[in-house]
Amino acid sequence: MSYNIKIQPGGTVCEDCTLEGDITIGGGTVIHPRVTIIAEGGPIIIAEYCIIEEYSTIIHKKSDKQENPPKPLFIGAHNVFEVGCKLESPCGHVGESNVFECKSFVGVDVKIGSGCVIGAACQLTAPQTLVDNTVIWGSEHHIREALEKQPSQLLQLDFLSKVMPNYHRLRKPNVHKRQPSRQSQESSPKP
Amino acid sequence: MAYLTQLDYVKYICSCGQLKPITSLYFCRHCLKIRCGFCICHEVDSHYCANCLENMPSSEARLKKNRCSSCFDCPSCFHTLSTRATLAQPRQPVDPAGGDTKVENKQPKKMYYLSCFNCRWTSRDVGIPDQPVASGGWPERANPFATRINQLLDYYKAIALQEKQEKLERERKKFSIRGKYITLTDKTGLTGAMARNIAGLPSNEAGSSSAIANFVASQASEEVEQLPDDIYTKEVNLKQITSMPQRLASPEWQPASVARLHPVAKLLSVKRSQRCRACDHNLTKPEYNPGSIKFKIELLAYYHVPEVKIISHEPVKPGEKTALLVKLTNPTGHEMQLRLLQPEDIPPVEDREEPRSIEKSLERSLNLEKDASACRAIERPPSYAASSVVATPVGALTLAQRDDAAEYDDDTQHDADHIILWRKSNKLALRLEVTTDASAADGAPASTAFAIEYSYRNTVPPSSTAAHHRDHTLYTTVLLDLGKVHA
Numbered sequence: 001m002s003y004n005i006k007i008q009p010g011g012t013v014c015e016d017c018t019l020e021g022d023i024t025i026g027g028g029t030v031i032h033p034r035v036t037i038i039a040e041g042g043p044i045i046i047a048e049y050c051i052i053e054e055y056s057t058i059i060h061k062k063s064d065k066q067e068n069p070p071k072p073l074f075i076g077a078h079n080v081f082e083v084g085c086k087l088e089s090p091c092g093h094v095g096e097s098n099v100f101e102c103k104s105f106v107g108v109d110v111k112i113g114s115g116c117v118i119g120a121a122c123q124l125t126a127p128q129t130l131v132d133n134t135v136i137w138g139s140e141h142h143i144r145e146a147l148e149k150q151p152s153q154l155l156q157l158d159f160l161s162k163v164m165p166n167y168h169r170l171r172k173p174n175v176h177k178r179q180p181s182r183q184s185q186e187s188s189p190k191p
Numbered sequence: 192m193a194y195l196t197q198l199d200y201v202k203y204i205c206s207c208g209q210l211k212p213i214t215s216l217y218f219c220r221h222c223l224k225i226r227c228g229f230c231i232c233h234e235v236d237s238h239y240c241a242n243c244l245e246n247m248p249s250s251e252a253r254l255k256k257n258r259c260s261s262c263f264d265c266p267s268c269f270h271t272l273s274t275r276a277t278l279a280q281p282r283q284p285v286d287p288a289g290g291d292t293k294v295e296n297k298q299p300k301k302m303y304y305l306s307c308f309n310c311r312w313t314s315r316d317v318g319i320p321d322q323p324v325a326s327g328g329w330p331e332r333a334n335p336f337a338t339r340i341n342q343l344l345d346y347y348k349a350i351a352l353q354e355k356q357e358k359l360e361r362e363r364k365k366f367s368i369r370g371k372y373i374t375l376t377d378k379t380g381l382t383g384a385m386a387r388n389i390a391g392l393p394s395n396e397a398g399s400s401s402a403i404a405n406f407v408a409s410q411a412s413e414e415v416e417q418l419p420d421d422i423y424t425k426e427v428n429l430k431q432i433t434s435m436p437q438r439l440a441s442p443e444w445q446p447a448s449v450a451r452l453h454p455v456a457k458l459l460s461v462k463r464s465q466r467c468r469a470c471d472h473n474l475t476k477p478e479y480n481p482g483s484i485k486f487k488i489e490l491l492a493y494y495h496v497p498e499v500k501i502i503s504h505e506p507v508k509p510g511e512k513t514a515l516l517v518k519l520t521n522p523t524g525h526e527m528q529l530r531l532l533q534p535e536d537i538p539p540v541e542d543r544e545e546p547r548s549i550e551k552s553l554e555r556s557l558n559l560e561k562d563a564s565a566c567r568a569i570e571r572p573p574s575y576a577a578s579s580v581v582a583t584p585v586g587a588l589t590l591a592q593r594d595d596a597a598e599y600d601d602d603t604q605h606d607a608d609h610i611i612l613w614r615k616s617n618k619l620a621l622r623l624e625v626t627t628d629a630s631a632a633d634g635a636p637a638s639t640a641f642a643i644e645y646s647y648r649n650t651v652p653p654s655s656t657a658a659h660h661r662d663h664t665l666y667t668t669v670l671l672d673l674g675k676v677h678a
Contacts, residue, residue: 117311119310134430135310137268137309138310142268142310144267144312144430144449145430145449146311147315147316150311151277
């Protein structure tokens, strides 16, 4: 497996995490220690200002009907992956300003819009598409629609990117010039 | 912890015949009997809000409809709502480009809204404007049927008053017919109604009777609004429709669409005190402060009755003898003499009515009215089926008093014999033998019962009137769940 990890300037990525495959991490994103991101079925692109907390797992799974070249898993900006959440997706698309609460699980074939909240310990396994601003919560997976997107965590991001270097070894940003063209290209084929 | 997370393997028989684990039983030190939640009086001590811990007298609580005025529950998931602050620019529309309006502008104003941490419902979702103050000031919705409800309330109050007066009147008539003697009221003639009668004034029932006279019963009408034409064809969006619990949480409005959900004022909780019905002594009394979880009086069976726990047992087989290991604990501060008995061998409770002093019986007859059947506990023989019989050892066992420092010294007494497995400060493990009925069916629940005779030292300070015994011999019956019968 080729290890091709690109961290754009401003990204805070702890050394103590498992990153495998072709992964691009946007500026301003904070990745805590003990995070697992595996891009075995295609590249994973994480946009700016995401928070990925401890023990969360993002896997781009290999699938049989894979296109060539493989389709990337694109994770939009301002997403929050809380402790212990799991996202498995071969070609799923994740919009922006979503919150994956603690211990939540999003299986394959789940398309997630923007501003969605997958509540703590909620398991999404069936193929489905979450429209924008969907909130799923509780053990019975109640669904409601929020009026507006979840507020962004900019203050928390600021704090984390200041504090994290004091206590953890970090991976250095290795892409020095920004690639705005590539970003816009990736975000355009949004459904 | 085992009592919270596991099944109740050991049950005690309450004096009213209920079977309960020891943790949900009380022990009245004055009657020297085990009581349970069914045979005691529950009284409301104080009302308080579980969120802001503000307490209020019951009259105020009734006035506020038993709801807190400053705390709210989420109308969507019924979790407590939290107040969140945002910085907002006054007189400036929200920037449509991004959700963030926290631009360093001159004097951004702090605004507050309610938000649920569980389902992320916010007061903005239903268009409630943000508030400039952190607590209070939330708009209240008026009940659309307020006038009708007040009318009904007035009407029923008037009826209740009328019935009460009629009853009083009847009582007085009965009394005047029966009694030859001049009663206090006859002599002074000083009831309000009588005085009015004598003076020729209209009776004071006029106010209430007008409420009754002016009351209009509601009319059922045959014409109802037509259903909209597209009721069967329109696609239903379940996200827009409230669930039954959501509607019933606010019975005044019963919103049908989620856009009409409104924060629900938090219901108040109560602190309860428990009272023995036989002797009117308090069994538990919590501290008044809602923040405190301590009790001023706490007569729990767990602190007074020897505790029985099953250590292990062999699988119960019909017609065979199996071993059963139990642990006995003395929770009291005094040494305890124990004897195991068959439940049938408990001597019947001697009637304590006899040595009752004349004053006491007089007091009882005076209190006759209060002593109605409504507040008497119903006692019935306990119903349980014990498939196995415990061979009870002859002879008394001694259990040392509870000693909190005992766990620090490690001298275990080794007086183990064929019955006593081990002994450690106030604990004692016994090896018992269980004989199961030969006719017990395979898979049937196996249980056994035995009685404990134990000495109990009463620490209630002696009262001047009653003859006081310090030491008592008490009995309790314990039912053990031994799983299932294995044939």
